Amino acid sequence: MRYVIIGGVAAGMSAAMEIVRSDESAEVTVLERGEVYSYGQCGLPYVIGGVIPSIGDVIARSVETFREKYHIDAKVNTEVTNVDVEKQVVSGIQTETNQPFQVTYDRLLIALGSDPIIPDWEGIDLEGIHTLKTLTDTMDIMKNVKEDVIHVTIIGGGYVGLEMAENFTKLGKEVSLIQRGEQVASIFDQDMAEHIHKEAKNNGVELILGESAQGFSGDKRIDAVITDKQSYQTDLVLLGVGVRPNTSFLKSTGIHMNKQGAIHVNAYMETNVNHIYAAGNCATQYHIIKKVDDYIPLGTTSNKQGRIAGANMAGNTITFKGIVGTSIMKFFNLTLGRTGLTEKEAKRYKLPYEIQTIQANSHAGYYPDGEILNIKLVYHKQTKLLLGGQVIGKKGVDKRVDVLATALYNQMSIHDLLDLDLAYAPPYNGVWDPIQQMARKAKA
Structure with missing residues (x-):
């Protein structure tokens, strides 16, 4: 049986390891667009803040370990651009050589996760504007946060925005956080969020609420954030306005997706297309309380869904019981x-x-x-x-x-x-x- 997995981080490698354990004759190929496998994305803010000493500390297993110990064909720098569901072929570009590739599959798992949303704002390409999702993003921020960076502006008050507000403060930076709504951490009620607002103020983080960022100004490098109300001088910007599933290349496949682009899966992690599964931050999760398919991308769920997908791909019947949004x-x-x-x-x-x-x-x-x-x-x-x-x-x-x-x-x-x-x-x-x-x- 030839198994192909698109994505080599949480869900993808949880699935790969489950397949290897379940099917001794499995041929497992993993297509990862980056160069590093199986790392803890949730730890990246703390690498930047120096709480975690080294970026290597968040890497669970190396590419070589997967190849040599588990006999997984772990490819790197492979950008998937198309899935032919009739011929059961995955194709794309090897980004180091710019050469096309094709891989056939008997079972396919899509576990590409999500990408940060980058709005089409004026000045978005200026130097000093960052997102945080990958190890490369982390290294770019660490190189850019130097002594001459005095003030940092964070746009978005979700998980990444709040964690990075703390870690930039640990680095001695002045921090402002712009949130278009009237509260940060929209996953909480307003009355509970007031405790978060107070903590931000107590630690010197300026909260700019009820304003929407619209663009940036600067000569090659960012020097100000422009909102719908005024302009704010700054030396570095972190965008944390949300994520979207990395599934745009699947539009012609007939795979069912929700309005956010998350792939609809059943309890076995199957899509509506035969032999194709999905898991992690590019897939939906059944919410037990809401009783609907939801999209709450978190590392814990990604690992669970990946394991369940791998088990079912290898012929072991396991179901995903759902989430409660913890x-x-x-x-x-x-x-x-x-x-x-x-x-x-x-x-x-x-x-x-x-x-x-x-x-x-x-x-x-x-x-x-x-x-x-x-x-x-x-x-x-x-x-x-x-x-x-x-x-x-x-x-x-x-x-x-x-x-x-x-x-x-x-x-x-x-x-x-x-x-x-x-x-x-x-x-x-x-x-x-x-x-x-x-x-x-x-x-x-």
């Missing part, structure tokens, strides 16, 4: 966690809901060095089923978010939270965990 990030001294639906999402889906909010201690109140946890739960007004939770604080955020994510996955009600046997000792918790305190207050 994520967490560090922002200076705060940890920001969420899972399930926010209040604004519950409104968007026209669900009857109620909320509970609390400020609670991260552990027993009499034990020293406790920190405040800000928690918000959303649950169904009639059924009391938990719909989502948001937690922001300095300690114990990950513990509560993971408990809530597990409860959501198992479709528990807010009252069911009272019955959970959660760990307790004064340095870690109170006898009633904060989320159980909230459950006690919920209406019967």
Whole structure:
């Protein structure tokens, strides 16, 4: 059986390794447009900030390891430009030599991930304007952030924007963040985002909210960002306005995609075209709470979907059970966690809901060095089923978010939270965990 995988990072290599484990006679070819395989993209901001000492620390396995130890034909600098679904042929360009190539497949996995959105703004090609997605992007930023770069402007207040605001600050840069909406971190409700705004201010990050970037000015190199309201002087720009699935080359294949370009897959990671699978940040994910195919590109899901795709390609039946939209990030001294639906999402889906909010201690109140946890739960007004939770604080955020994510996955009600046997000792918790305190207050 000849397996071809397009993309050599999270989903692609999780699939490749699963195929190798499952099919001893497998011929596995991976087509990677870059030069590095299997690296942790989520660690890149911390490489730039110096928290992670070397860029090599985020590389899980080298290309040579895949080739020599696992006998995977791991190709580099191979840009795929077409898939012939009738002849089962993948074709493209070897970018180092500019030579065309063709590879035939019995089973094909599309795992090319997503690319940063680069708006068609005036001055977008000026030097000093960056995106952050790859190791090359990381090295370019590190070369460009020199002593003469005093001020950095970040456009977009999502994961990358917030993490890079912290890491540029660690490098001693003045940082401004422009967000077209009235809050950063739109995956949180406005009332929860206020804690993030306060933390930004406390750490010297200027938030410019309610303004839309429209272009840049400069002579060869960026010197100002132009918004719909005014102009801001700057020495370097990081674009963090979102990502889109890297699937434009598939338009003529008949593969079904959503409006964002994410490939529709079923629970087996199959597309609507025979023998073609998709996984990771170029594919949809079934959302258990929303009960729809969603697009929330995260590394955890990419690895899971890749493993499941590889297993099914090799003949082992495994299904992807879905997501509940769990994520967490560090922002200076705060940890920001969420899972399930926010209040604004519950409104968007026209669900009857109620909320509970609390400020609670991260552990027993009499034990020293406790920190405040800000928690918000959303649950169904009639059924009391938990719909989502948001937690922001300095300690114990990950513990509560993971408990809530597990409860959501198992479709528990807010009252069911009272019955959970959660760990307790004064340095870690109170006898009633904060989320159980909230459950006690919920209406019967």
